[in-house]
Amino acid sequence: MAMAGAPWLAAFGEALCSRGLLVLLAVAALSAYLMWYWALTRTLSGPRVWPLLGSLPGLVGNRRRVHDWIAENLRATGPAATYQTCLLAVPFYARRGGLFTVTCNPRNLEHVLRARFENYPKGPVWQSAFHDLLGQGIFNSDGETWLLQRKTAALEFTTRTLRQAMARWAHSSIKARLWVILSRAAAQEEEGRGRGVDLLDLLLRLTFDNICGLTFGKDPETLSPEMPDNPFAAAFDAATEATLQRLLYPGFLWRLKKALGFGTERSMKKSLEIVDAYMAEAIAARKATPSDDLLSRFMKKRDGKGEAFPAPVLQWVARNFVLAGRDTSSVALSWFFWEVMRRPDVEEKIIAEMAAVLADTRGREDMARWADEPLGFEELERLVYLKAALAETLRLYPSVPEDTKYVVADDVLPDGTRVPAGSTVTYSIYSMGRMESIWGDDCMEFRPERWLSPEGDRYEPPKDGYRFIAFNAGPRTCLGKDLAYLQMKAIASSVLLRHKLELFPGHRVEQKMSLTLFMKHGLRVHVRNRNLPAEVKKMAAVPAARAPPSAAAAAAAAAAATTGAAAAAL
Numbered sequence: 001m002a003m004a005g006a007p008w009l010a011a012f013g014e015a016l017c018s019r020g021l022l023v024l025l026a027v028a029a030l031s032a033y034l035m036w037y038w039a040l041t042r043t044l045s046g047p048r049v050w051p052l053l054g055s056l057p058g059l060v061g062n063r064r065r066v067h068d069w070i071a072e073n074l075r076a077t078g079p080a081a082t083y084q085t086c087l088l089a090v091p092f093y094a095r096r097g098g099l100f101t102v103t104c105n106p107r108n109l110e111h112v113l114r115a116r117f118e119n120y121p122k123g124p125v126w127q128s129a130f131h132d133l134l135g136q137g138i139f140n141s142d143g144e145t146w147l148l149q150r151k152t153a154a155l156e157f158t159t160r161t162l163r164q165a166m167a168r169w170a171h172s173s174i175k176a177r178l179w180v181i182l183s184r185a186a187a188q189e190e191e192g193r194g195r196g197v198d199l200l201d202l203l204l205r206l207t208f209d210n211i212c213g214l215t216f217g218k219d220p221e222t223l224s225p226e227m228p229d230n231p232f233a234a235a236f237d238a239a240t241e242a243t244l245q246r247l248l249y250p251g252f253l254w255r256l257k258k259a260l261g262f263g264t265e266r267s268m269k270k271s272l273e274i275v276d277a278y279m280a281e282a283i284a285a286r287k288a289t290p291s292d293d294l295l296s297r298f299m300k301k302r303d304g305k306g307e308a309f310p311a312p313v314l315q316w317v318a319r320n321f322v323l324a325g326r327d328t329s330s331v332a333l334s335w336f337f338w339e340v341m342r343r344p345d346v347e348e349k350i351i352a353e354m355a356a357v358l359a360d361t362r363g364r365e366d367m368a369r370w371a372d373e374p375l376g377f378e379e380l381e382r383l384v385y386l387k388a389a390l391a392e393t394l395r396l397y398p399s400v401p402e403d404t405k406y407v408v409a410d411d412v413l414p415d416g417t418r419v420p421a422g423s424t425v426t427y428s429i430y431s432m433g434r435m436e437s438i439w440g441d442d443c444m445e446f447r448p449e450r451w452l453s454p455e456g457d458r459y460e461p462p463k464d465g466y467r468f469i470a471f472n473a474g475p476r477t478c479l480g481k482d483l484a485y486l487q488m489k490a491i492a493s494s495v496l497l498r499h500k501l502e503l504f505p506g507h508r509v510e511q512k513m514s515l516t517l518f519m520k521h522g523l524r525v526h527v528r529n530r531n532l533p534a535e536v537k538k539m540a541a542v543p544a545a546r547a548p549p550s551a552a553a554a555a556a557a558a559a560a561a562t563t564g565a566a567a568a569a570l
């Protein structure tokens with residue numbers, strides 16, 4: 001009654017009621033959220049998932065060591081080597097787009113990469129981010145579009161002539177430019193004014209030149225004593241960087257930036273124009289004078305309808321191969337050289353193996369002249385211990401440390417993990433090489449011998465191909481694997497044949513958090529001349545002439561060299 005008599009009192013009562021209702025609703029919503037959150041976290045098995053923020057705090061807190069953080073999380077799951085986490089603990093998102101199944105379990109990987117290949121494509125997020133740079137090229141397509149290119153390219157990648165072409169490009173750039181730069185650095189060291197060189201920078205330039213030569217028959221010579229700025233290389237770098245930026249943010253954000261034309265999206269447009277113009281010129285040149293490069297080979301091919309590939313498709317082809325083959329080998333080589341500098345025993349075995357092969361192919365009379373020419377195609381094929389050391393590098397420092405696949409339809413992985421449609425499977429190649437359950441107690445030790453047969457004379461990768469996937473596995477295995485080993489062996493042997501490297505005092509070797517395992521601050525080293533004949537003589541007495549050994553015998557000699565048995569083997 002009193003209320004009816006006093007309208008302000010009625011309004012106050014109503015406000016109280018609606019406020020109470022609001023509080024009640026808020027409490028109900030919070031309770032519902034907490035129950036949902038509790039149920040969610042019970043199904044997740046990885047790092048701590050916070051209300052709303054999901055695993056983001058852990059990710060941000062470990063942003064400078066993401067790969068090691070993922071490896072720790074995976075190790076904590078024991079032999080399962082798999083966990084599930086969500087980026088944000090938000091209903092409808094956390095169990096789909098925001099759900100990540102992280103694994104390095106070989107059986108799960110075999111399932112994702114081979115057995116249920118169709119269910120795990122690259123997916124829409126990846127494809128749209130890379131589309132401007134790579135179009136629907138082999139690296140960025142799924143289904144029929146990918147299959148046609150894969151079949152066409154696979155035929156070429158198995159040919160010996162392509163491997164010989166890679167050896168030729170590598171050989172010429174090493175001899176004419178890398179050696180010149182390293183010799184100049186070594187001379188400065190001898191004069192006491194050495195400032196060291198950034199070996200990673202040299203390697204990145206060298207492999208970029210090689211892949212351009214192999215892909216469209218033109219070496220842009222970004223590696224040269226003057227270390228020039230190359231507009232095409234710079235534009236390709238900028239476009240790649242801008243593409244990777246897209247993957248860091250929600251898709252609508254970069255699309256908006258692109259539509260408005262600002263930030264990295266604006267510079268990306270300009271960079272792509274430069275790349276486009278350079279490649280158009282290269283395609284025209286190859287049309288006029290075909291050679292043994294990939295582009296010329298693709299020009300001779302016919303598509304499913306029997307027609308030649310049009311110019312835009314040839315552009316995709318070229319861009320995709322350049323991206324796939326540019327940094328992976330140089331990054332792996334930088335970790336290789338770093339390990340070699342820390343492990344004189346490994347270095348000595350590499351030198352001994354090279355010496356055994358060179359004694360056979362070039363004779364022992366004038367060892368000083370061994371360093372006149374980089375090792376040739378046939379000689380490189382025989383470097384078994386070196387290949388083992390490179391594989392060991394990729395086990396611990398895979399150039400592509402983490403990779404992802406999109407889940408098309410609900411599925412169950414072999415270890416029982418349920419993966420819903422629309423979620424992501426991340427497979428950690430980096431963690432895989434650091435799991436005791438896969439590589440044994442000494443998994444963190446750099447030990448090339450684990451890649452050799454018991455006699456030490458043959459390269460023997462694990463029988464289970466899903467224990468080592470630095471080159472991916474299944475139908476999308478890296479097409480350039482053999483070329484990459486050949487190129488890495490050519491570069492590694494050519495550097496070690498003439499020089500000894502030493503880490504620049506105070507230089508910090510750290511990983512850069514990126515899709516490729518770069519060294520964050522490069523690799524600054526002192527370069528000194530190597531006296532190969534003196535080293536070989538120290539290892540063992542100069543061998544007596546004998547029949548040419550097989551590659552296997554040469555490798556065995558290398559493995560035994562540190563014990564002074566090389567002479568006997570030679």
Ligand code: HEM
Pocket residue numbers: 138139150320321324325326328329332394398399400403469470471472475476477478479480481483484
């Ligand atoms: C150490 C050197 C290399 C490593 C570690 C490496 C690793 C890889 C990996 C992990 C993938 C799978 C990527 C994905 O699908 O997400 C891949 C794919 C590929 N790689 Fe390599 N790669 C290397 C060198 C090269 C070179 C030198 C070339 C070319 C000359 C090349 C050509 C390709 C191509 C064409 C694909 C796409 C295959 C497909 O999707 O069907 N790679 N590589």
